[in-house]
């Protein structure tokens with residue numbers, strides 16, 4: 001098991017990529033603190049991990065609220081004494097012509113995707129510094145590497161995560177905090193059907209799976225003494241680069 005004795009906090013864990021990542025990290029021996037807003041889904045996830053012999057705890061948290069985020073990280077520290085891995089996965093999408101977006105849409109998307117990443121990192125890093133290191137993964141997107149039409153605000157929020165990842169990597173790598181960017185293209189989740197990146201209707205058969213992205217996240221957080229994974233781009237087989 002690659003993550004024995006590690007404590008991992010996964011945001012947006014109630015479904016999709018965060019759910020698959022929680023299952024995989026637990027399977028690799030990590031104790032998972034699974035954060036999201038929907039208790040029922042978190043309870044099911046924790047039960048499923050327990051039924052496979054793993055360890056997990058659900059924490060209800062609105063990732064846009066500083067007090068919730070602080071309470072979530074504090075709960076992980078209170079229960080386990082350390083935090084080795086933070087997966088900043090929570091996110092919402094948006095696909096609509098540029099002129100149709102409102103200020104409320106902007107605030108919601110930026111808060112959920114960009115601000116939450118800053119809040120969780122800010123709460124986690126002091127603990128990682130105190131314990132001598134850790135891993136932070138930003139689940140951004142290919143929409144954080146180039147702009148796409150009708151996704152302007154979403155792209156802004158995903159570029160912001162890339163910027164923060166690069167900045168934190170350069171600021172903290174010497175203190176053994178490894179910051180990794182994972183940038184998927186289309187992934188078969190609720191996100192892609194709802195207000196996300198599905199351009200061509202609900203047919204997602206050519207998309208990556210949430211498990212594919214979880215594999216990339218595991219690669220990023222797998223302990224290695226002499227290297228860190230900086231950037232992973234995951235393209236589904238039906239997408240150009």
Ligand SMILES: NC(=O)c1ccc[n+]([C@@H]2O[C@H](COP(=O)([O-])OP(=O)(O)OC[C@H]3O[C@@H](n4cnc5c(N)ncnc54)[C@H](OP(=O)(O)O)[C@@H]3O)[C@@H](O)[C@H]2O)c1
Pocket residue numbers: 011012013014015016017018035036037038041061062063064089090091092093112113139140141142183184185186187188189190191192196197
């Ligand atoms: N699917 C794709 O095509 C795709 C492609 C590239 C990148 N991504 C990125 O991958 C990440 C995960 O996406 P996904 O596809 O797995 O989406 P998803 O299936 O819709 O899951 C999103 C998760 O975020 C949680 N969430 C949303 N708003 C929240 C809030 N305010 N506070 C706390 N939790 C919140 C949801 O849980 P609750 O509703 O229970 O809170 C859910 O667990 C996102 O950052 C997304 O930008 C996705």
